[in-house]
Amino acid sequence: MSMNSQGRPSTPVATGSQHDTETVSGSKGLYQFEPLIFETDRWGKTGVDLPKAKGTKSRLGGVERAGKAELPGLSEPETVRHYVRLSQRNYAIDLGLFPLGSCTMKHNPRLNEKMARLPGFADIHPMQPQASVQGALELIDELATWLKTLTGMPAVAMSPKAGAHGELCGMLAIRQALISRGEADTRKRVLVPASAHGTNPATAAQCGFIVDEISADKRGRVDMEDLRAKLEKTDDVAGIMLTNPNTCGLFETDIKDIADLIHEAGGYFYCDGANFNAIVGRVRPGDLGIDAMHINLHKTFSTPHGGGGPGSGPTVLSEALAPFAPVPFILKDEDGFRLVEEAEEEAKESFGRMASFHGQMGMFVRALSYMLSHGADGLKQVAEDAVLNANYIQAKLKTVMTPAFDGFCMHEALFSDKFTAEGIETIDIAKALIDEGYHPMTMYFPLVVHGAMLIEPTETESKAELDRFCGALESVARRAAQGDDTLKGAPYLAPMKRLDETQAARKPVLKWVPPAPEQLAAE
Amino acid sequence: MRYLPLTQEDRADMLSVIGANSVDDFYTDVPESARLPGTVPGLPDHQGELAVERYLTKLANKNVTASESAFFVGCGAYKHHVPASVDMVIQRSEFLTTYTPYQPEIAQGTLQTLFEFQTQVAEITAMDVANASMYDGATSCAEAAVMACRATRRKKVVLSGGLHPHYAASTKLLCEAQGIEVVQLPAAIDGELELAGAVDDATACVIGQSPNVFGTITDMTPVADAAHEKKALFVSVFTEAVSLGLVKPPGEMGADIAVGEGQSIGNSLNFGGPYVGLFAATQKLVRQMPGRLCGETTDAEGKRGFVLTLSTREQHIRRDKATSNICTNSGLCALAFTAHMTLLGGKGLRDLAVLNHEAACDLADALEAVDGVEIITPRFFNEFAFRVPMNAADALQGLLDRDVVGGVRASRLYPHEDELSNVIVCAATECTTPEDIAAYASALKEILS
Numbered sequence: 001m002s003m004n005s006q007g008r009p010s011t012p013v014a015t016g017s018q019h020d021t022e023t024v025s026g027s028k029g030l031y032q033f034e035p036l037i038f039e040t041d042r043w044g045k046t047g048v049d050l051p052k053a054k055g056t057k058s059r060l061g062g063v064e065r066a067g068k069a070e071l072p073g074l075s076e077p078e079t080v081r082h083y084v085r086l087s088q089r090n091y092a093i094d095l096g097l098f099p100l101g102s103c104t105m106k107h108n109p110r111l112n113e114k115m116a117r118l119p120g121f122a123d124i125h126p127m128q129p130q131a132s133v134q135g136a137l138e139l140i141d142e143l144a145t146w147l148k149t150l151t152g153m154p155a156v157a158m159s160p161k162a163g164a165h166g167e168l169c170g171m172l173a174i175r176q177a178l179i180s181r182g183e184a185d186t187r188k189r190v191l192v193p194a195s196a197h198g199t200n201p202a203t204a205a206q207c208g209f210i211v212d213e214i215s216a217d218k219r220g221r222v223d224m225e226d227l228r229a230k231l232e233k234t235d236d237v238a239g240i241m242l243t244n245p246n247t248c249g250l251f252e253t254d255i256k257d258i259a260d261l262i263h264e265a266g267g268y269f270y271c272d273g274a275n276f277n278a279i280v281g282r283v284r285p286g287d288l289g290i291d292a293m294h295i296n297l298h299k300t301f302s303t304p305h306g307g308g309g310p311g312s313g314p315t316v317l318s319e320a321l322a323p324f325a326p327v328p329f330i331l332k333d334e335d336g337f338r339l340v341e342e343a344e345e346e347a348k349e350s351f352g353r354m355a356s357f358h359g360q361m362g363m364f365v366r367a368l369s370y371m372l373s374h375g376a377d378g379l380k381q382v383a384e385d386a387v388l389n390a391n392y393i394q395a396k397l398k399t400v401m402t403p404a405f406d407g408f409c410m411h412e413a414l415f416s417d418k419f420t421a422e423g424i425e426t427i428d429i430a431k432a433l434i435d436e437g438y439h440p441m442t443m444y445f446p447l448v449v450h451g452a453m454l455i456e457p458t459e460t461e462s463k464a465e466l467d468r469f470c471g472a473l474e475s476v477a478r479r480a481a482q483g484d485d486t487l488k489g490a491p492y493l494a495p496m497k498r499l500d501e502t503q504a505a506r507k508p509v510l511k512w513v514p515p516a517p518e519q520l521a522a523e
Numbered sequence: 524m525r526y527l528p529l530t531q532e533d534r535a536d537m538l539s540v541i542g543a544n545s546v547d548d549f550y551t552d553v554p555e556s557a558r559l560p561g562t563v564p565g566l567p568d569h570q571g572e573l574a575v576e577r578y579l580t581k582l583a584n585k586n587v588t589a590s591e592s593a594f595f596v597g598c599g600a601y602k603h604h605v606p607a608s609v610d611m612v613i614q615r616s617e618f619l620t621t622y623t624p625y626q627p628e629i630a631q632g633t634l635q636t637l638f639e640f641q642t643q644v645a646e647i648t649a650m651d652v653a654n655a656s657m658y659d660g661a662t663s664c665a666e667a668a669v670m671a672c673r674a675t676r677r678k679k680v681v682l683s684g685g686l687h688p689h690y691a692a693s694t695k696l697l698c699e700a701q702g703i704e705v706v707q708l709p710a711a712i713d714g715e716l717e718l719a720g721a722v723d724d725a726t727a728c729v730i731g732q733s734p735n736v737f738g739t740i741t742d743m744t745p746v747a748d749a750a751h752e753k754k755a756l757f758v759s760v761f762t763e764a765v766s767l768g769l770v771k772p773p774g775e776m777g778a779d780i781a782v783g784e785g786q787s788i789g790n791s792l793n794f795g796g797p798y799v800g801l802f803a804a805t806q807k808l809v810r811q812m813p814g815r816l817c818g819e820t821t822d823a824e825g826k827r828g829f830v831l832t833l834s835t836r837e838q839h840i841r842r843d844k845a846t847s848n849i850c851t852n853s854g855l856c857a858l859a860f861t862a863h864m865t866l867l868g869g870k871g872l873r874d875l876a877v878l879n880h881e882a883a884c885d886l887a888d889a890l891e892a893v894d895g896v897e898i899i900t901p902r903f904f905n906e907f908a909f910r911v912p913m914n915a916a917d918a919l920q921g922l923l924d925r926d927v928v929g930g931v932r933a934s935r936l937y938p939h940e941d942e943l944s945n946v947i948v949c950a951a952t953e954c955t956t957p958e959d960i961a962a963y964a965s966a967l968k969e970i971l972s
Contacts, residue, residue, distance in 0.1 A: 037639055037865050046871030048606060050953070053874070056881040061902030063733070063740040063771050069647045073868020076608050083636070083862060087617035090632035094616035100625075108620050109526055111572050117610075120583025125596040126795030127931045128587070129923055135585025136794050142582075149565050161658035161796065162851040164838070175700060202838035202848035206669075207700045211843040251552035282550065287557040298851065306613075306855025307633040308623035308655070308815065310797030342938055343692075353692035356599055356661035356784065357795025369579060375569035376562035378524045384546040385529050388537055391549060395541040408541075408549045434629055439622075445839075462528035463537060489823070494628040497823035501627075504820035504832040508809065510652045511642035 031495065034085040037072055038512040046073035089495045090307070091439045097461055097469050101412045101442035101454025102197065102247055104277045104299035109373065112302070112366035121365050126357035130338055136361065137337035141330050143368045147295060147314055150379070152286025155322035157315045158329065159359040163274060166294025166313025167203040167241070169326060169354060173292055173317060174239050174268045175207050176324035176351035187267070191230055191240040193222055195248060195446040200241045200272060209238055216448045220248035220405040220414075222258060234265035243272035244288070245279065247446040248405060249390065249412035249454065259289025268292070268321065276300045277386050277458070278411035281379030291318040297360070301367040312363035323349040328358050385459035386411040389466060393455055396470040400477045404449045411458075417451025421483030426451040429473075429480050431498065434491035436472035524569055587928065589792060593959035595886070597906045597950025598736060598931045599660065599687050599762045600795065601787045604954055605863060609789050612862045613855050623815070623851070627830045628822075633854070634829035637817035640861040647767040647864075647872065648781040649774025650803035655815040655831075656857040657800025657849065660762055660784030661693040664730065666802070666813045666847055667780045668694045671728035671756045672703050673846065674811045679704040680728050681721045684711035685735030687762055688936045694730070703727070710940050712908060713901050715741040719749035726753060728780070732760040733770065736936065737899070737948060738883075738906035740770050747777030756780060764788050764801065764860075765952075766904040768869075768876030773803070780804045789863030790856050799856035810836060813847030875953060879905035882951035882960075889964040890949075895971045899946070906950035908933065911971060915947045918970055925966040927959075 026033030074082065091098070098105035116122065124133050140158055147156045157173075160166040171190075178184040189212050190204040201211045214230055217223040222242065231237065240262045244252045252258065259269050271285055271293040277300045279285075285293050297303045297312040305311075317325055327350050328341045339358065343350040374382060387410050394403060394413035402418040417426045430440030430453075442454040457466060479487055491497070529537075538545065550558060562568075589602040596602070613619065617632055624630030624637075637655045644653035657663040668680045680698060682691050682705065695705045704725075708717055718729040729750050733741045747757040759773030761783035773781030785799040786792075804812055810833060818832035838845040867875060883905040890896050890909060900907035911918045915932035922929035930949030937943050951960070 034635075036635065038642065042868065044868075044870055046868045046874065047866040048871045048875075050871070050874045050878060053877045054881055056884045058880065059884050059887065059903055060740065060770065060880065063742050063902055065767070065769055065771055066775055067649065069649075069768060069772075069869040069872055071643055071646055071864065071867075071869040071872070073871045074865050076606070076866065079862065079866050080608050080611065082865065083612040083618075084615065086632040086635050087615040088632065089630070089635070090617040090621050091626070091629040092617045093620040098622065100622055103622055105620075105622060107526060111575060113614065113619075115576065115579045115583075118580060118583040119588045119590060120580075120586040122791040122793055123588040123590050123602075124586045124794045125589055125594075125602065125792045125928075126600055127598050127935070128589075128594075128596045128928050129919060131920075132587035132923065132928065133794065135582040138585070139579075139582050146566065150563055161662065162849070164848045164850045165658060165662070168848060172696065172700060197850075198838035198840070198842050198845070199848050199850050201843035202841075202845040205843040205845070206697070206848050208702055251550070253552045253554075256554050256557075279550075279553070281563055282559055283553050283557055284559070284563065288554070304619045304855070305622045305851075307618055307621045307630075307858065308854030309851040310658075310799075310853045310856055311851035312797075341935070344938075352696040353689060354662070354696065355693060355796070356659045356687075356689050356798065360796040361794035362791075362797050365579065369575055372567075372570055372575045372578065373526070373572070374524065376564075376566035378527070378569040380562050381524060381527055385527055385534075387549045388529070388534060388541075388546055391541045391543070392537045408543065410549065430626070431628070434626065439629065440626055459527055459529075463533040465528075491628050496628045496631055496826060496828045499627045499822045499828045499830050500820045501830050501832065504818040504830045505835070508816070508832055509819040510638075510809070510816055510832075511645050512638070 032085045034082060036512055037074060037082060040072050040074065042072035042074050047075040047079055096438060097457060097465055098439045099441045099455045099457055100439060101456040102274055104456060104458055106302050106458035107460035108302055108304040109370060112369040115369045116362045116365040121361060134336050137330050139368060140364055141332065141337060143364050146371050147316060150280060151293065151316045152284030153316035154319055155317040155325060157317065157325045159326055159355050160294060160313040160315055161355055161360055162309060162311035163294055163296045163313045164199040164203060165354065166315040167199055167272065168206060169315040170270045170292030170294060171203055171207045172351045173321040173324040174270065177268065177321055178238060180349065187236055187238040189236045190238050193242060195246055195448045196241060196243060197247065197272060197274060204241060220250045221252050222254065224254055227258065227261065231261055231265045237265045237267040239268035239270055241270045241272060243274060245275045245410040249409040249414050250405065251410055255288050274299060275411060278383055280383045281376060282383050291321050297363050297367040302370045303363040303366040310360055310363065312360035324351050326351055326354050382459050389457040389459060389461055392466055393457055393470060397474060400474050412454055412456035414449060415453045416449050419477065420480040424480045424483060424487055426453055428487040428490060429476055431490040432476045432487050433473060435493045436476065438469060438472060593927045593962045595930045595949040595951060595963060596928055598948055599689065599784060600792055601763055601950060601952055602792060602954050603787050603952050605789055605791060606866055609859050609862045613859050618858055619855065624831060627828060631828055634817050636858055636861055638819065638829050640857050641817060643861055643864045644801050645803055647772065648803045649772040650781050651806040652809050653801065653803035654812050655817050656853040657802050657814055658853060659796065659798040659800045661690045663782035663800035663802045664690040664760055665694040665697040667758045667782045668698055668728060668730060669701060670811050670813060671758060671780065674808055675727045675756060677725055677727035678702060679725045680730060681706045681718060681726060682708065683718050683731040684708040684714040685737060685739060686730055686732045686760060687736040690760060710937050712737045712899055713739050715743055716745055718746045722749050722753045722755050724753055726755040728756040728758050730758040730760060734761065734763055734766055734904045734906060737908040738903040739900050740902050740904055742771050743776045758782065763905060765876050765879055768872035769880060770904050779808060785860045789859035797853060797856050799853040799860055811846060814849050814852055878953040882953065882955045883907065886951040886960050889960045890967065893964055893968045893971060905952055906948065908946050908948045910945050911947065913945060915945050918947065921970040922966050927963050927966045929963060
């Protein structure tokens with residue numbers, strides 16, 4: 001029995017009327033109202049205790065800031081409350097299933113967080129003498145070995161800072177290879193399937209390539225006829241960017257033929273490794289004929305997504321592209337590990353430098369911790385359970401929703417909006433899922449499927465959780481099929497109702513501005 | 524396997540619901556020659572927490588940390604104190620384990636902090652608008668260069684001789700891939716103003732840095748004026764965000780784009796990453812910016828809320844016409860930055876900057892008193908360069924042998940500038956103690972005598 005103060009048991013009392021849902025404070029039960037930090041009275045104050053300045057003679061030479069940086073400084077209790085309250089407006093994997101397709105939202109083991117915070121990794125400087133960071137270089141080298149072994153590729157560039165940065169690395173390596181062949185000015189065309197992530201065409205364009213879109217066939221794979229047609233002219237082909245398993249959650253059955261065709265045309269094969277989780281430990285991309293592939297450590301190897309990064313995108317390279325890898329990279333000789341930081345001598349063919357320093361060390365530690373924990377056997381099980389979970393969802397929902405393609409899927413299940421009644425859209429289903437306590441699936445992607453709903457459960461969900469999720473989604477899908485109009489107003493139970501994105505874009509307000517004096521006077 | 528909830532029984536049940544015999548059925552699309560018969564050869568099997576922790580701790584212990592030594596390394600990353608509450612904030616599950624805020628109704632926590640972050644960055648750089656973060660300083664600088672070319676429809680950028688060589692290299696790489704001409708001015712301790720003479724009618728932007736890689740601070744207003752006269756843009760770079768509390772910020776010098784490294788505020792050294800690129804611009808250029816932008820709006824009931832906005836600039840909508848290919852940025856590092864900045868406030872940032880400057884002045888006084896040392900940075904914030912009458916690499920090794928991590932030899936950044944072979948770049952911060960400075964000076968005295 002729960003007891004109130006003075007030992008009185010609390011008993012529910014029927015009042016006969018519903019309490020008003022609006023409150024004076026703006027808070028509701030556990031939900032606390034929280035303004036912007038700029039709407040506090042902490043202007044001109046600070047929440048840190050710093051030693052008093054001594055008044056030493058300045059060596060600034062007069063290059064001083066004229067206007068003060070005006071920002072409030074909150075005390076620690078206020079700061080902690082601010083962020084804890086705000087955190088409670090976020091959905092997260094630690095709260096529940098996060099079925100965002102192509103994002104691989106899996107559990108983030110806490111051991112990895114602990115390891116990344118060891119001072120020997122977190123409190124070392126990228127430019128301190130290399131003799132004083134041998135353990136760090138060894139860790140990066142060890143992680144590189146795991147990545148090369150798991151992918152069956154001979155080389156890996158560790159410095160790319162996210163998936164799209166890894167794509168940039170791969171495509172710049174291809175560009176550099178073409179330069180070395182004297183064909184960079186003629187080979188400008190990069191084939192990209194219509195189903196690709198937006199980063200693929202954006203990356204190709206950033207490297208000065210021209211994007212040539214190839215269509216998907218009825219089975220959701222690359223249309224081989226279209227590909228062959230696009231490769232009739234070969235002397236302008238730089239390469240292909242292909243995601244495998246693809247964004248429809250399917251393995252490209254013709255991948256080896258695709259690799260052969262692109263190589264025969266004199267181009268290179270860039271594989272987008274965003275969906276590596278489906279095959280890790282079971283299939284080595286190196287056995288499929290690829291030339292480059294980035295690996296999202298923040299997807300397959302579970303470094304936390306952090307609300308939009310940081311990521312990490314090491315990029316494996318074939319023999320043909322390895323000489324062009326970016327600096328810095330690590331070599332081992334009799335004196336230990338050392339960094340090659342300049343694109344000369346042993347790195348003379350390198351395409352150059354991509355970032356400030358050596359890569360996302362904090363993510364490397366977490367990823368290696370994850371790999372060591374799982375081992376070869378555990379990683380294989382990861383892929384198998386991820387694929388099993390996705391197929392289970394597809395099987396449980398295929399009678400109420402419309403699977404986009406026939407047959408088994410890989411790590412994500414893709415549905416179209418064909419089953420919905422007139423007027424009900426994918427977004428309505430997504431928002432209704434929020435009321436059921438779930439983060440929505442990826443919606444309207446890939447573009448090749450109408451009203452796409454892409455569901456990736458990952459391997460870290462239990463069967464009971466999958467059953468609950470399927471039950472919730474099934475009920476929403478049935479309402480969508482029946483044309484239940486109330487779906488259009490969802491979510492009803494989230495901290496906010498649907499937000500007006502059109503208004504936000506029309507007159508962008510991108511920072512807090514102090515209210516005008518007349519407005520203050522009126523309040 | 525502690526991270527996998529399915530039991531063998533679950534797996535069997537699920538396979539029967541699906542109508543598959545085994546998981547192998549799901550992999551039949553994989554070419555037969557690429558199907559591994561067992562696990563990937565050459566890798567160990569799974570291990571318990573204790574074993575993994577032991578192994579990684581052993582690797583960590585081989586490194587010399589910034590806190591356990593007299594530490595003076597800068598050049599783009601700085602050892603600062605991070606308040607304990609900052610790390611607590613970024614370890615909140617709801618921030619740590621969530622995604623880019625695509626569903627604003629259940630991501631207001633991330634979105635509001637991004638809005639606050641953007642406001643803070645705009646204020647400390649004295650610019651109109653800031654985005655929701657980039658990967659790091661160097662990649663921000665590269666994106667600023669290509670953005671300037673887009674905005675001006677020109678294809679030439681000029682880099683100062685004091686721009687961090689890693690930033691210069693990253694910028695050259697991206698520019699050259701896009702057919703943009705890059706002019707690099709020769710390495711110079713105090714040469715930022717030379718940019719003013721290097722602008723012509725074809726120039727899209729000039730890129731200068733203050734404090735620069737040698738620590739020199741410069742009022743680059745004349746550079747901005749010269750650029751604007753030719754309808755070019757001025758990009759102002761910084762690698763030490765704490766300097767913005769005391770030193771003339773980009774917006775006060777007429778910068779059109781301000782980019783820099785935000786690691787110093789809220790983030791650990793992490794051997795180079797993850798860090799947080801700061802990216803700010805004038806209002807006029809907002810639609811040319813790369814990366815995520817968070818904006819204010821209202822919900823269906825008129826309540827204030829925040830969403831990602833102006834996404835028609837971005838890769839997921841505009842594909843090959845996007846302003847950048849960036850997708851994932853540095854969300855959690857931006858959160859660490861904004862939490863630390865929320866504690867500091869404008870006053871705290873200035874106080875912190877003053878302490879940093881004083882520490883560097885004390886260090887300069889102590890080193891200058893050593894025979895043979897010549898400080899060559901004329902005006903500085905918390906970092907400066909000095910010459911020693913010997914090879915800088917040998918001097919630094921001698922210092923390391925005496926438990927002083929004395930800084931960066933300039934030759935590591937400029938391997939071909941012979942006249943920099945005896946130059947050391949060193950930094951001091953609020954973490955630097957009088958004992959550290961005394962240890963540095965006495966060790967250097969020993970080495971030079």
